[in-house]
Amino acid sequence: MNHDEVLAATRLWLEKAVIGLNLCPFARSVYVRNQVRFVVSDARHLDAFLEQLDEELDFLATTDPEQVDTTLLIHPTLFADFLDFNEVVGIAEEAIVEHELEGVLQIASFHPRFQFADTDADDITNYTNRSPYPTLHLLREDSITRAVAAYPDADRIAERNIETLQELGKAGWDALDLTVTLKP
Numbered sequence: 001m002n003h004d005e006v007l008a009a010t011r012l013w014l015e016k017a018v019i020g021l022n023l024c025p026f027a028r029s030v031y032v033r034n035q036v037r038f039v040v041s042d043a044r045h046l047d048a049f050l051e052q053l054d055e056e057l058d059f060l061a062t063t064d065p066e067q068v069d070t071t072l073l074i075h076p077t078l079f080a081d082f083l084d085f086n087e088v089v090g091i092a093e094e095a096i097v098e099h100e101l102e103g104v105l106q107i108a109s110f111h112p113r114f115q116f117a118d119t120d121a122d123d124i125t126n127y128t129n130r131s132p133y134p135t136l137h138l139l140r141e142d143s144i145t146r147a148v149a150a151y152p153d154a155d156r157i158a159e160r161n162i163e164t165l166q167e168l169g170k171a172g173w174d175a176l177d178l179t180v181t182l183k184p
Contacts (some may be wrong), residue, residue: 006040007040010038010131010181011038013032017085021165023161030069030143035066037069037070037072041078042080045078046088053073053092055096056071061099071137072172073135073136074133075135082115082177089109089136105139105140108135110129110135110137111135112133112134122170132178146163
């Protein structure tokens, strides 16, 4: 898959959905300051992907947050099945422990077929974590702590996101037009 296409679709989703709908009120500032690292993986199997995850964890842990505050590790083809991807998320969380980065980094996950427990697959609330491609979001805990402290009612973000998407509905989500057409 073409990296430009993957990056364009991911940026469009970030701009129109995550930032545009304010699903993550902390995303705008790091995005406009170019502190988001986008990494498209070409790993052909899980082991190679996990090696790349290890590299990205080490990179983020040792890089100045003013240069790179967060990383999106995207794989466009390897994890089509959400349940398989969810198992990879568990392995990725174990990698945080193995790298002795507990309390330093954490992982959030996004997937085109993301589904919260006890929801139907087509429930609009699942779209809070739906992305164009399977994505591991590597975040600095210090950055999260600072952002949460500065944001009023941070504990209501998830609830507000559900309300936003319920008001938007599937037709409203589709109207965001998150499809990318690249010029040849």
